Amino acid sequence: MITEAELKKLAEKHGLKLVKGMGDANSGIDTECSIEDYFDVCEKIVFYHYLIIDKNEWIITDEVQDEVFDFDAERDYCESYINEWNEDLDKLDFNRPMLLSLATIINGQIVRWDELDPWFHDYLEDHGYDHEEIENSYDLLNDFFKTVEEDIEIPEEELYDEKEEEIKKQNKELELELKKQLYADPKFRMASNKELRRSYARSFIEIKSNLKYKSLYFNKASQFWPDNDKMAILVDELYSEY
Numbered sequence: 001m002i003t004e005a006e007l008k009k010l011a012e013k014h015g016l017k018l019v020k021g022m023g024d025a026n027s028g029i030d031t032e033c034s035i036e037d038y039f040d041v042c043e044k045i046v047f048y049h050y051l052i053i054d055k056n057e058w059i060i061t062d063e064v065q066d067e068v069f070d071f072d073a074e075r076d077y078c079e080s081y082i083n084e085w086n087e088d089l090d091k092l093d094f095n096r097p098m099l100l101s102l103a104t105i106i107n108g109q110i111v112r113w114d115e116l117d118p119w120f121h122d123y124l125e126d127h128g129y130d131h132e133e134i135e136n137s138y139d140l141l142n143d144f145f146k147t148v149e150e151d152i153e154i155p156e157e158e159l160y161d162e163k164e165e166e167i168k169k170q171n172k173e174l175e176l177e178l179k180k181q182l183y184a185d186p187k188f189r190m191a192s193n194k195e196l197r198r199s200y201a202r203s204f205i206e207i208k209s210n211l212k213y214k215s216l217y218f219n220k221a222s223q224f225w226p227d228n229d230k231m232a233i234l235v236d237e238l239y240s241e242y
Helices: 004-013 035-041 064-069 074-088 119-126 137-151 155-182 185-190 194-204 208-216 228-241
Strands: 017-020 043-051 097-104 111-115
Touching: 004 017, 004 043, 035 097, 035 111, 043 111, 043 185, 064 074, 064 137, 097 119, 155 185, 155 228, 185 194, 194 228
Parallel strands: 017 043
Antiparallel strands: 043 097, 097 111
């Protein structure tokens, strides 16, 4: 593919002004001729654009791994693949354009000329990836992970930690929902002292529809619920925020 410096010299030879940038990449009439023949029919101004692959979009970073993996065991299993992929990227020339597009206006019509060098698409294909489906490092890692996921054993402690995090998240959402329900209840607003709030808490947990808030005031130590004291404390805390 002709370099940008060579392109400028060629345009100058034909008395043309080169302007960097393109409009709608899909508009206009495509031509199939040499770049010399194309420049022969151009008038005054030619717009041009080189398509360069952004290397950063293909590096498997820690952030990308966080999006794909749920457990450290998964990250460890794929570590050699990730390191090898990132190291191989350093051997590639990302200054090499994939596409050169030219456009000019002839008799009021946009006329285009393109030259494609799909070197990076070929690189992906050589590594077993479909370039139309794999568009960045996330797609790449996610695709690889799906092929090995069943082979990875997750330690019980990691599974437990993951479950605990999920429970915390669910409880946080329940607490927000509980706040809205309490704040909208006139009886809650009238519970202006500790004794009234304790009485309110006791009544609240006796209502069947409020069983969904069980995890917020469940006494794990005694395996008994409802835990009036814990619910009363929760009501006190929410009242103080009200």
